[in-house]
Amino acid sequence: MWEWRNGASRLAMGVVVAALFAPMTVEAASFTVTTGTTDTAAKTLTTTDTGTVQSGATLAVTGAAITVSGVSNAPGTTINNAGTITATGRGIDLTGAATPRNLTLNNFAGALISTVNDAVRLNTSIGNGTVTINNSGTIVSSTGYAFSLNGNTSATGTVLINNDSTGILRALAADAIRASSGTTVITNSGLIDSTASANRAINLNSDLTTVTSFQVINKSGGTIQSLDDAIRVTGSGATATTTSGTYLIDNSGTIQTLGTGSGQAIDWRDLGSANAMVRIINRATGIISAADNDAIRPGLNTVIENYGQIIAYGVTYSTSVGGVRPSADAIDFGVRSGTVYNYAGGVISGAKNGTASDPGGDITVYNYAGATIIGRNGAGVGSGGNATIFNYGTITGAIDGVSTRSDGDGIDVDFRADIVNYGLIQGTGARGYDSGNRLNNSEGIAFGGGTVQNYGMISGAGAGIVANNDSNTDNTRSGVAATTITNYASGTIVGQSSYAIRFENKTGTSADNDTIVNYGTIIGNGTIPNPNGVVLLGDGTVDPANGTLNGVTYGAGSARFIRGDGSAIQMGEGNDVLTNYGTIIGNTGRAVNMEGGNDTVNIMKGSRIVGLVDGGAGTNTLNYNKVGLGEANRAALMAGQTVNIGGTLYTSFQIVNANAPSFSALAGASAAGIANLFDNLPLNATGLGVVDMLDKVASSGDVSAALSQLSPSSYQSLGRIGMNNVQQTTSLIGQHLTQNRINGLGTDVSGLGNAMAMFDGGMFDRSFGGDRALAAVMAFPGSAGSSLAEAGWGTGVADAMAYAPINKAPALRPISVTADHGFFVTSGASFAREGARADAPGFKANTVNVLAGYDQRLSDSIVAGVFGGYAFTRGETDSNGSNARISTGTIGGYGTYQAPTWFATLMGLYGFSDYTTSRVALGSFNDAKFNGDHYAIRGTVGTDIRVSGWVVTPEIGLQYMRVMTDGFTERGGAAALIVGSDSAESLRSSVGARFAYDYAYNGGVLTPELRLAWLHEFSDGIRGINASFADTTLPGSFVTATASGIRDRGVLGAGLSGKLAPLTVLSVNYDAIIGGSDAVTHQVMGRIKHAF
Known part of the structure; x- marks a missing residue:
């Protein structure tokens, strides 16, 4: 037993001696570093301790400056810095497994926290606690994060970061803020910066299923900037597709990326969950910009509300098959779907497209009066999927004068689009060739079919509207859906140097059956392509497009098949219907070609058509519902002749229904001669002024009185x-x-x-x-x-005069x-x-x-x-x-x-x-x-x-x-x-x-x-x-x-x-x-x- 005691005593003594030579453990306690002093001792805080560094004081530590450990129930641990905290490790390190953790860091104006590693780290779950960081000074890390929050895995915890107008959060070699689970709210009025290296200003990188809410509120005067993405959500696999959190950016300041090869200003594309609520608000003073990339890459079902500026500058021009151009879009949904609201004063401007998506990315865009969406080398609104677009402002597809490859379409949707326009949709130019080496053309709208309701202006430097897909694999140029266009009385559709409307579907299904109802104005310009011409690709080879059009089968490269026939409206194949109450002008001399199929043309009261109306191949019906079609012209048209009815030329209609009388049938005696002239017009009487005049007569409530006005x-x-x-x-x-x-x-x-x-x-x-x-x-x-x-x-004069001689009478x-x-x-x-x-006008x-x-x-x-x-x-x-x-x-x-x-x-x-x-x-x-x-x-x-x-x-x-x-x-x-x-x-x-x-x-x-x-x-x-x-x-x-x-x-x-x-x-x-x-x-x- 003695021996045991002796042995035990020797063991105990050894432990004691070893302990004497081990580093001393810092006990947790509140501390104060007073003004004018420098403290080099590491500090530890717990529970409700308070650590204070006064103004003019310095806490300079080798290693971690302040460690926060242990349970800290509310109000939790408080750190107040009015002086300087430096560390060769981390500045503030929250560690330990105990929860909850509550911490408040106040870094006052003029104060500095400067570290080699993370300035602030949450290295543990905070449970349902709250970490609040209020910064009015400067917090900077030379190798780590300014704030490393990704050690927190709690879905119930809250992190609040408030960076005041004098506040600076900066990381020199990493992300400035690495966010994580639970609820994170970052409110910035100052500067959050990661431009010293290719990193991100704010990066939410964690298991997204543990994210409850992630919010960035960037106030007016606030700047969030980086070389890589300014604000990013990083997720992968199931965590990105099942998250049900709320994701919000509310920007009144500036969110930007800088430099050649920069990242996106906002990259949330990893968010692929239909259960998440994703919203980006850019206020009137807000600027979201990327120097050399897309400005915004939204997540699935993102709602973007813009009152300010969203700009992709795209300083780098890349070389592709068709030429050189930038690739940066203002908003690129990729395969994600979402909605954009661009309000009055809002500008969405992309170096390539204003908006874009890939196949599978269906987008909805509301562009309000006073708002602008522009693709400076592409489409104003582009989509590789489907799209729904409501425009009250201006949507522009343009060219920049530098690129050798530009396709300036107002709207370019590869699949179906439903478009309502009260404003201006315009394509202002094109240059070079597309990715398939086909010559680029500028259209107001290019889509695969759908609906267009136009109350405003749709204009293309080339064509007005085209429904096709010139890059489909079967080379038929067919789109995906039948098209219905309604052009209302205030609406104008114009092709500045080509047709106004062309449908190219040739599927052999109901997708070929298109409809146009026109109350407004439709104008086609340009020239009539040589029907025997051959269209070449940019490399000199023949364009492989081929197929049957208007009853004729055309081989590869046919100009008639690819470029059309010069008519203002070309309806394509299918059983199409054109109903006209308004004005259609074909400045090539051709107004309408119904082309293949059994088509119907309804000429209504008010119709003005300048140029030839060709029923095309098939059995075609003309329903003439305005005054002017006499029996002689009806018979001539059915006999295969070209006739002039009311100033418009018609041909190739096999069924002709005259639902209104001739001019002569309604003319009074004073205008019978004019009526007869109108009923027997020569084929050259098709000038716009003449047609307009004839239509006013035919559309008048009193045709006889209108004819009389034309008489002397x-x-x-x-x-x-x-x-x-x-x-x-x-x-x-x-x-x-x-x-x-x-x-x-x-x-x-x-x-x-x-x-x-x-x-x-x-x-x-x-x-x-x-x-x-x-x-x-x-x-x-x-x-x-x-x-x-x-x-x-x-x-008595009478008597005197009566008897006096004439020459003696008194005067x-x-x-x-x-x-x-x-x-x-x-x-x-x-x-x-x-x-x-009845036969004479009144006068005064x-x-x-x-x-x-x-x-x-x-x-x-x-x-x-x-x-x-x-x-x-x-x-x-x-x-x-x-x-x-x-x-x-x-x-x-x-x-x-x-x-x-x-x-x-x-x-x-x-x-x-x-x-x-x-x-x-x-x-x-x-x-x-x-x-x-x-x-x-x-x-x-x-x-x-x-x-x-x-x-x-x-x-x-x-x-x-x-x-x-x-x-x-x-x-x-x-x-x-x-x-x-x-x-x-x-x-x-x-x-x-x-x-x-x-x-x-x-x-x-x-x-x-x-x-x-x-x-x-x-x-x-x-x-x-x-x-x-x-x-x-x-x-x-x-x-x-x-x-x-x-x-x-x-x-x-x-x-x-x-x-x-x-x-x-x-x-x-x-x-x-x-x-x-x-x-x-x-x-x-x-x-x-x-x-x-």
């Missing part, structure tokens, strides 16, 4: 306006003659009653008897007696009986209108007229004179807005004869006019300037009857007028006319009476007057106006019949005349001329005359 019928109003103007002029002269006759001898004897008394008394005779004259004068009411009284003759006050000359100025304004009739015309004249008494019974004047008319010649301005000069002469019991007047005039017209036809203005002239002769006979102080003057007259216009050519659109000369004439009688009464006042006389008359037209009958269209594609002339003039009119007028001075007479007059068909003319006239 509104010009017949010029003749009637001219006649009204002549009537106004003759009325002015007629009023002058009447008042000249009754007022022409002077002031003191003015008034119709006084004149009649003087006439009866013989004072108009040059050898009148004094006794009779005096008696007549004394019988005058008022003025004559007053004049004698004022001369002092008194009441009367001067009364201008011997005034033989007169000068007058008269002016009038007329406001005329006529209502529309306002005219002002000024005349001046001179007359002279040639004898006691005869007065003659001359006059001249000017008139200006502004008129509306129909109800469509057509108008005319007419300037007219007039000269003429007149005379009157006064017998004892009757009188007669005669006048004649000649006028010359300048016309400026604008005829509105179907909304277009057609202007012209031309000349015309007119002449008129008028005579009247009447008598004056005195009845109880009234003078009643019945009068009859007859007037002949002729108004002529020269021929002219309008300036305008397709509706412009060449109009022949026109001549309208009138023979008009008048029967009426005037009623006048003299009122004496203050030595003067006022004479009011009332007039009534009936006018009857004997001439102004139906005539023809010859015209033809100025557009030479509408040859032939036509005659437009005018309406006859209104036969009967009534005149109701009133006037007032009086003296301003002994030799000056002023008169005003108003007449209303009223006829049928709402024909009303109001004339207001004024006249001043001075006798001498």
